[in-house]
Amino acid sequence: MAFDPDTLSPNDFAAAAAAAIAASAHGDLSHAARRLADDGLLGILAIEEIGGLGLPESFAMPVLSAAGAARSTFPLLETIFAARLLQGRLPDAATALVAGEALVSVAWSGEGSVGSDDDGVRLDGVVGRASHADKAAFILLATDDGGAAVVSTGSAGVDIRPASGIDPDRPAFELHLADVRVSTENIVSAEEWQAFRLACLQGWAALILGASEACLAMAEEHANTRRQFGKALSANQALRHILARQKLVLENMRAALASCFEAPSSSLQMRSRAAFLAAVEGGVFIIEKSIQIHGGMGFTWDMPLHRYLRWVRDIQAQADADHVLLDLADDFIAQVA
Amino acid sequence: MTLAAPLRQPRDTAPEELSGAALRSHARSWLDSNLPAHFRTDRLSPEKPSIDETIAWEAAMHRAGLVGITWPKAYGGFGRSLREHLVISQEIGRTAMPESLNSIGKELAGPIIQAVGTEEQKLTYLPAILEMREIWCQGFSEPEAGSDLAALRTRAERDGNVWRINGQKIWTSGAHNSQRCLLLARTGTVEDRHRGLCLFAVPMDLPGIRVNTIRSIDGKDSFCEVFFDNVEVDEKDALGLPDEGWNAAIRVLGIERATNRMHRAWRFDSEIAHLVSACKSDPRLSALLDDGYYRRRIGASVGDAEVLKSYVETVVEALVSGESIGSRGSLAKLHWSEAHQRFAALAIELLSKASLPHGDAVKAAIARFETIYLHSRAETIFAGTSEIQLGIIADRILQLPKGK
Structure with missing residues (x-):
């Protein structure tokens, strides 16, 4: 199925994506994968030759925002970007991802030690923060030469162990690698890996934007309907100003993300980092304040606000937001004479 | 008067066929060539621009096609697009120069007159604003x-x-x-x-x-x-x-709040660059650029400036697409004023740690950023305080119910 980006706009996808993601929420990850694949969302960026839609990155953003709002537990960001990354080097794996026949996980922390001998490329070490790794067919992990590698979870020497994590909806795992053998096609160059991570910064920003919009909507609804002292909570200036500040940072996030796709290539890296940082900082602010506005109800397990908060905090750790901030500063400092 | 010679020439307008990169190049080279040395806010100078010199400078900017960019030609403007206004604003922002002496005329009175003035009023007031005959x-x-x-x-x-x-x-x-x-x-x-x-x-x-x-x-x-x-x-x-004038003014200002002073996003960016440049000139400050605490705060300001630039660009594109931007100007104003205050506080804190005796670059930065820091206290007050902006966001954007 091919789409013409000249006649479609990214937002044309938003409503359809929201419906598809809602439909995929009932059932396990395999069920979700098939539903999302049937709706074309897993291959939105992948080339047509492997079953993708071949659309620009901006088209993935409303889809990811819809997933963020719906608290989708499916590893959508990982699948969308990994399918594009692997389409040239491992077309069968990429095709399986786009078709919803296989799951991919990314180990966001740690690096595998890469070496080579007469038998090929060898990986050792421990990597972590790999959500749903127990159900994945492939793991994408950073290597100590600046690049990355794709490892089949069934490979000899791969030991997947549950790890502690703040987000129970996306259980985290560690991978212990001992003399794991991969072919050269499984090796991702440093340049490709950096581009992948940069695209993920935008994708995370879109996920958090959707999650934050959902939480602010809940806070507004509660503040407008909950009555105390004879009037709605939102009639109190203190709460009106908190809600207004939440809206301010939400629109900061939206503007910063949108500008990534309008900016010249020379400023893409800076804009992507800024968009991600605005999203993490803003998302945490919005969700924490939404819990506060809900009072005791906001502190309950049944209110999903904590689930959004856990997810955003998990993304903050996966992306190493502090490192992103330092990179942003260092690049700026370096370019000043 | 110590203004550069081209300022005294009658007309140096950007040719109409210039657009995009060529227009940007024209604006940049004109500003670099013509801004008098003692107007530069990032350098030390024993003299400050006088009122007369400032009037002459801003009139010259108009003759060069850098002011009144979107105003109709019939009233002294250049009839260019909002995107072209953005390009020129970016170049003005990147240049370390004083704010306009006539910003009220150019950014407030002018747009209101265009919206509600009679033809005679437009022909009388508008060229006088652009030519700096009336502040x-x-x-x-x-x-x-x-x-x-x-x-x-x-x-x-x-x-x-x-x-x-x-x-x-x-x-x-x-x-x-x-x-x-x-x-x-x-x-x-x-x-x-x-x-x-x-x-x-x-x-x-x-x-x-x-x-x-x-x-x-x-x-x-x-x-x-x-x-x-x-x-x-x-x-x-x-x-x-x-009634008519004020009501129209409110409508106009809704747009103007979002589009005037577009340059300040890029001015913010250039101020951060100036601070970093001054730090690099000083041994102690240079070492602090490697300190994680200050790197993070610089990174946060860079991020704030990028968000502000994003706001400006998305508002321009929205207006070009014919969208209504409502009260979005309040968002940009609130973000800018608070982020700029944070940056100004960082700047004076960092510069206070400079080696002694201060070099010229540090002296210039201290002079500039102490002024910016003090002036920035007004930025959350003028043109609607932060509290007023929050009220606008609550009332008009979120449309939260009032009263009972």
């Missing part, structure tokens, strides 16, 4: 009507062919250097609140107008109180009918 001030706030403009008491009463004005304005920036005042006065009663308000273009040399300067926290005579004692304003200087 404008804004007579809105009063001692008892600051954020609550609807409570203003300055009265305008019809008396034959004139309007007779009595009252007092305050926080009127630059009134002592202005030739005209965009005056908001009441034709009805205070109980009428937002009704019965009329806008005037008052010549500041009329009998009965008295101006007292007020020293601001940066040590400058930045703003004034202005007294109107039986001032007779010609009816031709009324902007629209009572």
Whole structure:
């Protein structure tokens, strides 16, 4: 199925994506994968030759925002970007991802030690923060030469162990690698890996934007309907100003993300980092304040606000937001004479 | 006068066929070539630009096609697109130069006159603003009507062919250097609140107008109180009918708040670069650029500036696409003013750790950023305080219910 980006706009996808993601929420990850694949969302960026839609990155953003709002537990960001990354080097794996026949996980922390001998490329070490790794067919992990590698979870020497994590909806795992053998096609160059991570910064920003919009909507609804002292909570200036500040940072996030796709290539890296940082900082602010506005109800397990908060905090750790901030500063400092 | 020679030439307008990168290149090279050395805010200079020099400089900017970019050609503008306005604003922002002496004329009065003025008023007022023959001030706030403009008491009463004005304005920036005042006065009663308000273009040399300067926290005579004692304003200087002018002004300002001073996003960026550059010139400060604490704070300011640039660009694209931007200007103003204050505080804190004796680059940075820091305290107050902006966001964007 091919789409013409000249006649479609990214937002044309938003409503359809929201419906598809809602439909995929009932059932396990395999069920979700098939539903999302049937709706074309897993291959939105992948080339047509492997079953993708071949659309620009901006088209993935409303889809990811819809997933963020719906608290989708499916590893959508990982699948969308990994399918594009692997389409040239491992077309069968990429095709399986786009078709919803296989799951991919990314180990966001740690690096595998890469070496080579007469038998090929060898990986050792421990990597972590790999959500749903127990159900994945492939793991994408950073290597100590600046690049990355794709490892089949069934490979000899791969030991997947549950790890502690703040987000129970996306259980985290560690991978212990001992003399794991991969072919050269499984090796991702440093340049490709950096581009992948940069695209993920935008994708995370879109996920958090959707999650934050959902939480602010809940806070507004509660503040407008909950009555105390004879009037709605939102009639109190203190709460009106908190809600207004939440809206301010939400629109900061939206503007910063949108500008990534309008900016010249020379400023893409800076804009992507800024968009991600605005999203993490803003998302945490919005969700924490939404819990506060809900009072005791906001502190309950049944209110999903904590689930959004856990997810955003998990993304903050996966992306190493502090490192992103330092990179942003260092690049700026370096370019000043 | 020490202005560069090209400033005295009659016309140096950007050719109409220039657009995109060529227009940017023209603006950049013109500013680099023509900005007098003592106008540069990132360098030490024993002399400061005088009022006359500033007027000459801004008039030259207009002749070069860098002011009045989107205004109609019939009124002295250049009839360019909003995207072209953005390009030129980016270049003005990147240049370390003083803010306009006539920003009220160019950013407030001009757009309002274009919206509600008669043809004669447009032909009279607008070219005079762009050519710097008339500097404008804004007579809105009063001692008892600051954020609550609807409570203003300055009265305008019809008396034959004139309007007779009595009252007092305050926080009127630059009134002592202005030739005209965009005056908001009441034709009805205070109980009428937002009704019965009329806008005037008052010549500041009329009998009965008295101006007292007020020293601001940066040590400058930045703003004034202005007294109107039986001032007779010609009816031709009324902007629209009572109610009409003010209501139209509110509509216009909704857009203007988002699009005027677009340059400040890129000025913010260039200020951060200036701070980093000054730090690199100093051994102790240079070492602090490797310190994680300061790197993170610089990174946060860079991120804030990028968000502000994103706001400006997305608003321009929205307007070009014909979208309504509503009260989005309040978002950008609130973000900018608070982020700029954080950056200014960082700048003076960092520079206070400079090696002794200070080198010229550090001296220039200290002089600039101490001024910016003090002035930035006003940025969350003028043009609607942060609290007013939050109220606008709550009322008009979120549309939260009021009362019970």
